[in-house]
Amino acid sequence: MNAQTRPSPTVFDVQRVRADFPLLSRTVHDKPLIYFDNANTSQKPLSVIEAVDQHYRLRNANVSRSVHLVGEEATAAYEGARDKLARFINATSRNEVILNSGTTQAMNMIAYSYALPRLKEGDSILTTVMEHHANIVPWQLVAGRTGATVKAAPIDERGELILEKYFEMLTPDVKLACVTHVSNVLGTVNPVREIARECRRRGIPLVVDGSQAVPHRPVDVQALGCDFYAFTGHKMLSPTGTGGLWARKELLEEMPPFFGGGEMIREVSFSGTTFAAPPHKFEAGTPNIAGFAGVGAAVDYYDSLGFDAIHAWEQQLLAYLTERLRDIPGLRLFGEAKEKEPVVSFLIEGAQATDLATLLDLQGVAVRSGHHCAHPLMQFYKVPATLRASLAFYNTREEVDAFITALLKVRKLLM
Structure with a gap:
C-alpha cells in the first residue's frame, strides 16, 4: 500500500x-x-508506546549481529520499519531509505557526504528565507570549508515563496537547492513538484525538508521528483531519536559514508576498508532499535x-x-x-x-x-x-x- x-x-x-x-x-x-x-x-498513540515496551520486554537484542532468535526478531522489527517507511513515502526501493535520528542528521549527512566533496569556491547552495535552521546551518558549515556561499530565495508577506525569484536564483553556480515542504512557522505548503521540475531542467539536485509534511499529508517521493527527502519520527507519532532520509539510489552509491564504525562495512583491514551497500553504508553503530519498532507502529496507525x-x-x-x-x-x-x-x-x-x-x-x-x-x-x-x-x-x-x-x-x- x-x-x-x-x-x-x-x-x-x-x-x-x-x-x-x-x-x-x-x-x-x-x-x-x-x-x-x-x-x-x-x-x-498507545500502539507506539506498546511497541517500544514490547521490544524491551521480549526482543531486546542488537540487530544484524546475532543468529539467535531474539536477535533475529529485533532485526526483523528494525528492518520492518524500513519497509514500512519505504511504502509510506512510496520509495522506489527500501534500500533508498536510511534510518537515522531525524532531519537534522539527514541534512548534515547530505552536507558532508554529498555537498562537501563537490563544492568549490564560487559555488552556491540555494535555500529559502522560511527554512528551519536544519536546512540552513549545515550548508553554511560546508560552504565555509570550501569557499562556497549560501543564498536564500525570498518570500512575500503572506508567507509564500516567490517562485519566480527562486527559479531566477537557480543559476549555474548553484550545486544544490533546498526547500521545506511545509514551513514549521507558517504552515505554508511549498510546490515541491514544480520546484523539482525546474531543478531537474538545470541539473541541480533538490533537498526537501519533509518534517512538517509527513505528519499531515501523503508523501510520494517519486511523484515529487526531488533527489533527497528528510523527515523526523517524533513529529509523526514516533519516539524521539528516529527519522529517515530518502535519496535516489545513484546518489547514495556515489556518496562516501558520513559516520564510520561497525555495521557499515564489508571488510576492514589496516590496508583499507570496503563499505556495505546503501543504506547500511550510512548506518554505523547500534541504532535506536526500540524507537524504530515504534516507527513501524506509527506508520501502521497512520494507515489505519x-x-x-x-x-x-x-x-x-x-x-x-x-x-x-x-x-x-x-x-x-x-x-x-x-x-x-x-x-x-x-x-x-x-x-x-x-x-x-x-x-x-x-x-x-x-x-x-x-x-x-x-x-x-x-x-x-x-x-x-x-x-x-x-x-x-x-x-x-x-x-x-x-x-x-x-x-x-x-x-x-x-x-
Missing part, C-alpha cells in the same frame, strides 16, 4: 482517536491539557486512519482556529498562504510571545513561543518571536474554543 492508496473512514471519529493517546487525558495546573504544540513534537480523513479534519480545524483568531483585537497573523497545514503563528499587540505562552500554560494550554529555529524568518517579519499554535488530527473544535477563551483571558491580563 503506497502513500496514495491508504484507506480512509467515511467519518472521522476524533473522540475515538483521542482515546488512543494517553497523554491527552491528563491535566496541567488543575486544568485539562490542550496540546497545541504538535509542530514541536507529536503525541504518541488514512490521510484523506486526517487531512480533511485538520483542514477543518485550521480554518476554524484561523477564523476565531481573526476576531481577537490587536492580533497579527503570520503566514496566510493559500495552501497551509495546521500551523498558525501570531502575536498580540502589546504582549510578548513568551509571556503569552507562560500564562496560557497556567490555563492548561501548551503552545510554542520563540523563534522556532527560524531566525531569518523572524528577521523578515521584523519580530523577535511569535506564538505558534500547531494542531494535529487528535485535536478538537472544543479545544480550539477553550484555547480562544484562554487567550482572551490572558490578553486581558496583559493589556
Whole structure:
C-alpha cells in the first residue's frame, strides 16, 4: 500500500482517536491539557508506546549481529520499519531509505557526504528565507570549508515563496537547492513538484525538508521528483531519536559514508576498508532499535486512519482556529498562504510571545513561543518571536474554543 492508496473512514471519529493517546487525558495546573504544540513534537498513540515496551520486554537484542532468535526478531522489527517507511513515502526501493535520528542528521549527512566533496569556491547552495535552521546551518558549515556561499530565495508577506525569484536564483553556480515542504512557522505548503521540475531542467539536485509534511499529508517521493527527502519520527507519532532520509539510489552509491564504525562495512583491514551497500553504508553503530519498532507502529496507525480523513479534519480545524483568531483585537497573523497545514503563528499587540505562552500554560494550554529555529524568518517579519499554535488530527473544535477563551483571558491580563 503506497502513500496514495491508504484507506480512509467515511467519518472521522476524533473522540475515538483521542482515546488512543494517553497523554491527552491528563491535566496541567488543575486544568485539562490542550496540546497545541504538535509542530514541536507529536503525541504518541498507545500502539507506539506498546511497541517500544514490547521490544524491551521480549526482543531486546542488537540487530544484524546475532543468529539467535531474539536477535533475529529485533532485526526483523528494525528492518520492518524500513519497509514500512519505504511504502509510506512510496520509495522506489527500501534500500533508498536510511534510518537515522531525524532531519537534522539527514541534512548534515547530505552536507558532508554529498555537498562537501563537490563544492568549490564560487559555488552556491540555494535555500529559502522560511527554512528551519536544519536546512540552513549545515550548508553554511560546508560552504565555509570550501569557499562556497549560501543564498536564500525570498518570500512575500503572506508567507509564500516567490517562485519566480527562486527559479531566477537557480543559476549555474548553484550545486544544490533546498526547500521545506511545509514551513514549521507558517504552515505554508511549498510546490515541491514544480520546484523539482525546474531543478531537474538545470541539473541541480533538490533537498526537501519533509518534517512538517509527513505528519499531515501523503508523501510520494517519486511523484515529487526531488533527489533527497528528510523527515523526523517524533513529529509523526514516533519516539524521539528516529527519522529517515530518502535519496535516489545513484546518489547514495556515489556518496562516501558520513559516520564510520561497525555495521557499515564489508571488510576492514589496516590496508583499507570496503563499505556495505546503501543504506547500511550510512548506518554505523547500534541504532535506536526500540524507537524504530515504534516507527513501524506509527506508520501502521497512520494507515489505519488514512490521510484523506486526517487531512480533511485538520483542514477543518485550521480554518476554524484561523477564523476565531481573526476576531481577537490587536492580533497579527503570520503566514496566510493559500495552501497551509495546521500551523498558525501570531502575536498580540502589546504582549510578548513568551509571556503569552507562560500564562496560557497556567490555563492548561501548551503552545510554542520563540523563534522556532527560524531566525531569518523572524528577521523578515521584523519580530523577535511569535506564538505558534500547531494542531494535529487528535485535536478538537472544543479545544480550539477553550484555547480562544484562554487567550482572551490572558490578553486581558496583559493589556
